[in-house]
Amino acid sequence: MSQKKTLSFQAEVAQLLHLVTHSLYSNKEIFLRELISNASDACDKLRFEALHNNALYEDQPNLEVRVSFDRQARTLTIADNGIGLSRDEAIENLGTIAKSGTREFVSRLTGDQKADAQLIGQFGVGFYSGFIVADRIVVESRRAGLPPDEGVRWTSAGAGDFEVESIPRPQRGTSVTLHLREDAGDYLGTWKLKSIISRYSDHISLPILMRKEEWKEGEDNKGGEMVLTDEWETVNQASALWTRARKDITAEQYQELYKQISHDHEPPLAWSHNRVEGATEYTQLLYLPSRAPFDLWNREKAAGVKLYVKRVFIMDEAEALLPSYLRFVKGVVDSSDLPLNVSRELLQESRDVKAIREGCTKRVLAMIEDLAKHEKDEAASEEDKGKFAQFHAEFGAVLKEGLGEDMANRERLAKLLRFASTQSDAVSVSFADYKARMKEGQEAIYYITADTPAAAKNSPQLEVFRKKGIEVLLMTDRVDEWALNFLHEFDGTPLQSVAKGAVDLGKLLDESEKQAAEEAAETFKPVLERLKEALKDKAQDVRVTTRLVDSPACLVVTDSGMSMQLARMLKQAGQKVPDVKPVLEVNAAHPLVKKLEGGEHFDELAHILFDQALLAEGGLPEDPAAYVRRVNALLA
Numbered sequence: 001m002s003q004k005k006t007l008s009f010q011a012e013v014a015q016l017l018h019l020v021t022h023s024l025y026s027n028k029e030i031f032l033r034e035l036i037s038n039a040s041d042a043c044d045k046l047r048f049e050a051l052h053n054n055a056l057y058e059d060q061p062n063l064e065v066r067v068s069f070d071r072q073a074r075t076l077t078i079a080d081n082g083i084g085l086s087r088d089e090a091i092e093n094l095g096t097i098a099k100s101g102t103r104e105f106v107s108r109l110t111g112d113q114k115a116d117a118q119l120i121g122q123f124g125v126g127f128y129s130g131f132i133v134a135d136r137i138v139v140e141s142r143r144a145g146l147p148p149d150e151g152v153r154w155t156s157a158g159a160g161d162f163e164v165e166s167i168p169r170p171q172r173g174t175s176v177t178l179h180l181r182e183d184a185g186d187y188l189g190t191w192k193l194k195s196i197i198s199r200y201s202d203h204i205s206l207p208i209l210m211r212k213e214e215w216k217e218g219e220d221n222k223g224g225e226m227v228l229t230d231e232w233e234t235v236n237q238a239s240a241l242w243t244r245a246r247k248d249i250t251a252e253q254y255q256e257l258y259k260q261i262s263h264d265h266e267p268p269l270a271w272s273h274n275r276v277e278g279a280t281e282y283t284q285l286l287y288l289p290s291r292a293p294f295d296l297w298n299r300e301k302a303a304g305v306k307l308y309v310k311r312v313f314i315m316d317e318a319e320a321l322l323p324s325y326l327r328f329v330k331g332v333v334d335s336s337d338l339p340l341n342v343s344r345e346l347l348q349e350s351r352d353v354k355a356i357r358e359g360c361t362k363r364v365l366a367m368i369e370d371l372a373k374h375e376k377d378e379a380a381s382e383e384d385k386g387k388f389a390q391f392h393a394e395f396g397a398v399l400k401e402g403l404g405e406d407m408a409n410r411e412r413l414a415k416l417l418r419f420a421s422t423q424s425d426a427v428s429v430s431f432a433d434y435k436a437r438m439k440e441g442q443e444a445i446y447y448i449t450a451d452t453p454a455a456a457k458n459s460p461q462l463e464v465f466r467k468k469g470i471e472v473l474l475m476t477d478r479v480d481e482w483a484l485n486f487l488h489e490f491d492g493t494p495l496q497s498v499a500k501g502a503v504d505l506g507k508l509l510d511e512s513e514k515q516a517a518e519e520a521a522e523t524f525k526p527v528l529e530r531l532k533e534a535l536k537d538k539a540q541d542v543r544v545t546t547r548l549v550d551s552p553a554c555l556v557v558t559d560s561g562m563s564m565q566l567a568r569m570l571k572q573a574g575q576k577v578p579d580v581k582p583v584l585e586v587n588a589a590h591p592l593v594k595k596l597e598g599g600e601h602f603d604e605l606a607h608i609l610f611d612q613a614l615l616a617e618g619g620l621p622e623d624p625a626a627y628v629r630r631v632n633a634l635l636a
């Protein structure tokens with residue numbers, strides 16, 4: 001019945017194992033953290049499945065992990081009584097890489113052994129990290145609910161293949177036995193193992209048990225030694241970290257929990273841990289990561305908050321707990337009120353969840369505001385001062401989605417945004433900074449949206465603002481145009497795109513300038529009419545402007561219209577966009593525009609003017625070849 005079978009590892013696993021077994025490591029001991037974390041996950045899974053099927057506990061309701069070693073045999077065993085593995089699951093889960101964490105790790109491997117090895121040390125590679133210290137691993141397991149003769153033994157030396165056979169196994173759960181390498185004898189000692197467990201696994205909510213050691217005198221008083229007894233003792237704190245009081249938790253412990261739940265090897269930027277009491281009671285432990293994940297822009301991406309109910313793990317990625325624009329936040333919410341059998345659908349409707357979501361959102365915003373406060377705080381350390389800028393560089397753009405998504409917090413969010421401007425290349429100007437620098441008589445916060453910082457900075461629309469010394473915010477995140485639709489003012493001052501509507505610099509223009517502009521418009525009228533006629537298929541209107549200084553022309557849209565940039569972006573994304581014709585604004589004082597009056601090549605010049613204005617703002621002429629032909633004809 002035992003049907004021994006040899007199977008090959010999936011190619012990525014083989015690649016990973018090769019690296020694990022052939023490199024030097026800065027941090028070998030992480031293997032224990034990884035195996036204990038798997039054991040703990042397996043117990044969480046059992047507890048969750050048992051909510052619907054209590055029989056799965058069999059006669060062992062107390063979930064635990066046991067770590068033991070055998071000096072003679074040179075083996076170290078990590079055993080749990082969690083959910084266990086069926087034969088098929090062992091083949092599937094221990095022969096392929098399913099989890100995104102490990103896959104991402106493999107994708108980051110460079111082939112440079114030293115760099116890769118360091119990456120393993122930081123990242124951990126789950127189960128396979130056992131091969132850092134073992135030249136053979138034997139896994140014995142039985143899945144909860146299967147009969148005692150349907151156990152499985154999985155064995156591998158970490159090369160290209162592994163063996164599986166069916167075995168009888170009365171006890172539920174999994175034991176992982178590491179046959180330690182020559183140089184890994186260190187791990188055959190209670191003290192060493194205990195210290196690793198307390199460093200990495202203290203926050204695990206399950207008891208981790210080890211055999212007690214006792215001092216035994218040597219015979220005839222000839223030196224004694226520590227010997228193992230049959231008594232087991234718990235060697236970790238064994239209470240979920242977030243259930244403890246803040247003052248009893250060290251920064252390292254918070255960071256370890258973050259690593260475990262986020263699979264991020266960098267420490268978090270900040271965290272916030274609170275017990276919320278009142279109508280809805282829950283504990284929240286929320287982290288701001290220091291780097292954006294590669295799939296941050298996937299709005300479907302699951303949120304990073306795990307839901308527990310009365311310390312029972314319910315689900316990963318409970319997206320109902322935070323709005324989508326905070327999808328980068330990681331952490332744990334442990335509710336005292338939700339039913340244990342809560343489903344995703346139920347979560348969407350629950351009033352308690354709504355309260356939790358609001359509470360968590362406030363908490364996250366407060367955390368970010370704190371980072372922002374430190375930025376300007378003289379007394380803060382250099383490290384703390386830099387944290388907000390780092391946060392904003394990684395997550396600022398996604399935060400902007402909140403302007404459209406979270407009306408209740410729009411003002412708080414607006415205060416947290418930073419932009420580049422015509423006075424600052426660094427993305428560091430807040431609306432408040434801008435307001436403080438506004439010119440006498442300036443009535444709006446001016447901004448321009450463009451595809452790139454260079455396009456924004458060199459846009460002809462900025463010319464008059466530059467001449468007058470008026471700052472303009474440069475917005476170049478894809479989301480800006482959309483997000484700013486939802487923000488019409490900041491602290492009482494309206495926001496105005498410089499590429500929308502006619503410029504009204506109002507009090508900023510002096511009388512003589514105004515008069516000159518009006519006169520120019522008047523004398524230019526006949527040319528305008530001809531321009532309108534020549535460009536009637538391209539431009540909604542043509543008018544004389546005061547916004548240009550050095551450029552002959554630019555394109556603008558009407559106040560309510562969609563900007564050209566947004567229209568291009570939507571088109572690229574394959575969306576239907578109503579065909580909006582822009583308004584062409586011309587600088588009547590520019591030599592090229594003056595040339596129009598002469599009448600020669602009028603149509604050709606008119607089209608060149610329009611296409612150049614389009615190019616200048618990052619667009620493309622509808623018929624680029626025709627544009628080139630026209631320019632060449634004039635150059636010739």
Ligand SMILES: Nc1ncnc2c1ncn2[C@@H]1O[C@H](COP(=O)(O)OP(=O)(O)OP(=O)(O)O)[C@@H](O)[C@H]1O
Nearest residue numbers: 038039042084085093099101102125126127128174
């Ligand atoms: N002690 C265990 N009990 C039950 N199943 C286990 C145990 N250890 C590992 N497994 C199974 O093997 C799979 C692979 O484990 P591995 O540690 O490589 O990845 P992971 O934990 O899923 O992912 P990651 O390490 O990226 O979180 C697990 O998802 C789980 O299904």
